[in-house]
Amino acid sequence: MSDHVTTFDLIDADDDGRISAVELVRLMEVLGRPVTLEAAQEGVRKLDKDGDGLIDVEEFRAFLQ
Numbered sequence: 001m002s003d004h005v006t007t008f009d010l011i012d013a014d015d016d017g018r019i020s021a022v023e024l025v026r027l028m029e030v031l032g033r034p035v036t037l038e039a040a041q042e043g044v045r046k047l048d049k050d051g052d053g054l055i056d057v058e059e060f061r062a063f064l065q
């Protein structure tokens with residue numbers, strides 16, 4: 001559990017408690033698998049359960065489980 005939060009904090013560059021498509025693009029660059037902003041927005045849409053356009057800790061955790 002705490003590992004997931006640590007990962008989340010690493011991705012959440014501006015520490016607002018949400019992962020945005022821009023932060024997802026940055027993550028994929030770091031992982032060596034760059035994606036377009038459109039692809040990242042599509043990925044966020046898939047994980048986003050409450051429809052706010054951002055991934056919160058709960059949505060991120062659901063994705064990892």
Ligand SMILES: [Ca+2]
Nearest residue numbers: 012014016018
């Ligand atoms: Ca953020």
Ligand SMILES: [Ca+2]
Nearest residue numbers: 048050052054
């Ligand atoms: Ca959300």
